[in-house]
Amino acid sequence: MVVGAMKGPLAFLIPALLISAAAALPAQDQAAPAAPAAPEKAPRRLLFVMEKGGLFSGYSDNEMIILKRSFLTALSDADDAPTPIDYSLKSFPGSVTDRNKVARDAGADCWLVLKVGGRRGGPSLNVVSYDLLYNIQTLNYTASRHEGFSMLDVYRERWDDVVPLVVKKYPPLISHAYSRGPPAAVTFTLRAVPGTTITGLSPKSISVGRDGIATLQLPSPAPYSLRATASGYIPISRNIYLDGQTELSLRQERSPRLRLDAAFLDGLFPGLSANFSIPSLPFFVRVGFTSFRAGISINQDQVLTSLPLTQFTFLLGMYVSPEDSDTRWYFGVGPLLRASFPPGGTLVADRLLPFGVQAVAGGEFPFVGKLRSFFELGPTAYYTPLPDLFAASFGTHNGTFPYITFPPLLALELFEVRFGLRWAL
Amino acid sequence: MKWRVLGLLACLAVAGCAPVYLADLDKVASLTNHMTMVGTVGPFSLGSGLSNIRFLPVKTTASSIGGVSVQSGFIVYDAGTNESLLFASGSGNNPGSNQQFSLAGANPNYPLYEYDVTNTINNQASIVVFRWDPATTISTTTSSFQQFVATLPSGSLTPVQLPPPPSLLSTVFTGNVLIGGSILPAPPPTYDTFAFLGASSTGFSTGSSQMNGSTTTFNYSVVPAPASVAIPSPPLRSLYYFSVATGASYASFYSGGQWTCLQWSSTGAAYVMSGVLHRIDAVLSTGDLLSTEGGTLRLYDPNGTGTEVLSVPLNGLQFCYEAYVGTAPYVFFSLPVSVQHNQWVFNVYALPSSAMRGLGK
Secondary structure, eight states: OHHHHTOSHHHHHHHHHHHHHHHHHHHHHHTSOOOOOOOOEEOOEEEEEEEESSTTOSSOHHHHHHHHHHHHHHHHHSTTOOEEEEOOSSOOOSSHHHHHHHHHHTTOSEEEEEEEEEOSSSEEEEEEEEETTTTEEEEEEEEEOSSOOOGGGGGGOOOTTTHHHHHHHSOOEEBOSOOSSSOEEEEEEEEOSTTOEEESSSSSOEEOOTTSEEEEEEEESEEEEEEEEOTTBOOEEEEEEESSOOEEEOOOOBOOSEEEEEEEETTTEEEEEEEEEOTTSSEEEEEEEEEOSSEEOSSSSSSEEOOSEEEEEEEEEEEOSOTTOSSEEEEEEEEEEEEEOOTTSOOEEOSSSOEEEEEEEEEEEEEETTEEEEEEEOOEEEEOSOHHHHHHTTTTTSTTTTEEEETTTEEEEOOOEEEEEEEEO | OHHHHHHHHHHHHHHTOOOOOOHHHHHTHHHHTTSEEEEEEEEEEOOSSOEEEEEEEOOOOOSSGGGOOOOEEEEEEEETTEEEEEEEESSSOOOOOOEEEEOTTOOTTSOSSEEEEEEEETTEEEEEEEEEOTTSOOOSSOOSEEEEEEEOSSSOOBOOBOOSOOHHHHHHHTTOEEEEEEEEOOOTTSOOEEEEEEEETTEEEEEEEEOOSOSSOOEEEEEEOOTTOOOOSSOOOOEEEEOTTTOEEEEEEEETTEEEEEEEESSSOOEEOTTOOSOOOEEOTTSOEEEOGGGEEEEEOSSTTTOEEEEEEOTTOEEEEEEEETTEEEEEEEEEEEEGGGEEEEEEEEEEGGGGGGGGO
């Protein structure tokens, strides 16, 4: 029997080979080497500035706008072109350092200035560009054209003398694991308060999700200037150099809801006030008072002056500087009431100048810790029901200085100054 | 840097001014809230070292309170041993030359000089200054008081001393001394009345005169006081008022360490108003008795014992007089306000006489 003839070791070997072969069939399908995935491309981000090449450029401002759109369109149409970020502010800094900062703040990793100068019929182009990732100037190039731009069909303009150079200088970055080689896109995780808006890392701002995490692709190594703003929190600006790290946690401090002022008004008349911040808005409400019970003044017969007068103020103000600025400017407007409690009398609204409206412009400056100093100018318009007596109260010597009277019922004082310390709680 | 520092110092210097504030004004706010402010006169430089500064506005000829605009008046103040009287007009002008009266011999309880304002003498604003002289009895050549009438034809003050008293006065009051008197306001075109009190060893006599336009001839009509009127002995001084409303006479005199008020009518018996323990400075057209002694404004009901119906501190506000605005009687007050550079401003207020009792509310 043939079967009988397969006795011994061979009888075990052949089935084992057959089983192995059978088992190998499906395994061979699964492990079939897949084509390697095309690496992700991260386009470069180019801050683009177009300027006139001199005072006597042949093109008007409106034509320059049209030319800029034309260039941006041509650049966007090119394959693997950098993503342009239009710089729309009027003046672009002159120094490379300042230009780099502006570019970083705008979320760009390179910048390009295209100047269009010369005659209208033969414009000249000057291109200067800088790569922030490699910290080198990539372009400094001048070209002259023999024909002017045809403004009527400028959409046909392809900028063939500039766009290819730009594309060549700024190819997209290839995503792969961090290496010490050329800059590459890495996945970067940012942890912050939910709802935080992050700018400076990408052309568009990004929002931190409810989980407190934002993830994005960033070229690394590269320097970045990010800014994080969240409602109810003090904004943060950070300069970071991304060099391999894939995560960053931002420590955000809550905005103080209350700031207390200890201040001097006019001469050295003391006062206190409380400034309440309005959540999510740059506005604040101030309630305070100044006592004229003890102070120093120069227009009285005695330098040390004591008046049984208290001035209550209410102010609605607005900060025009970000909360994290060293110097914060603000302005506001609100009513004030003068209350008098003369010896032998009762507490009454002052008869001469019972109330007024005050406009305030001021600045806060760092002092110590949470203490900040401030200085305010508060021109005030007072209502006076007794204009004759108000004018007479200055005597016959100096008019009504420093008040300016608006007959019959208003007296304007331009030089009310208030300064002191502000404590953020 | 230097200019910045100088600029900052200049700003602080300008800003280092105390706010404009007049405590005098606010002290009286609880009173003046009830009143109409009818004028501001000044500022005037009066000098330093003055005391007892008062202002008597010229009487108005307006027919309604809205038409009253006081722009002049008389400033009275004490300076050393003299009392000065000035005419002041306008805003910021120097007051007219002053008339000085010696304060020698002044009784601490009575004003040595009494000032009354009228505008019915020759239809001109005038101030009448009385100086009572109880030590001199009335005769055909002496009047026992001096009277100065200052008229204001062109803003200057020209005191006039009257000639010896008219014969009627001398005849009836011979042997008397005139110890008090006051001017009673009357609605225009009626003339103001001068009412006076004479005293002798036998009793009081009263008289009155219309201030009818002649500064030399007063028409006295003498009505002897009831025989029952008891007078302090010696009859040094008294303040005297006649009430048009009640027809009663009131004598306010300092006796036994306090002020006493005696009331009588031409027909009734005289009696002491036991409720009136302060000097009376006017009897209003409403009949109420007004006192400002000690800087407190008091009103007394003229009936019975003289119940005090109002007592409020004046806090520097000064009673001037009662005068008619049209047909309505008003009480006028003035407020001397000390302003910068030792200057003075005078505010004038008016209140209907009928509203006086409401001042305390």
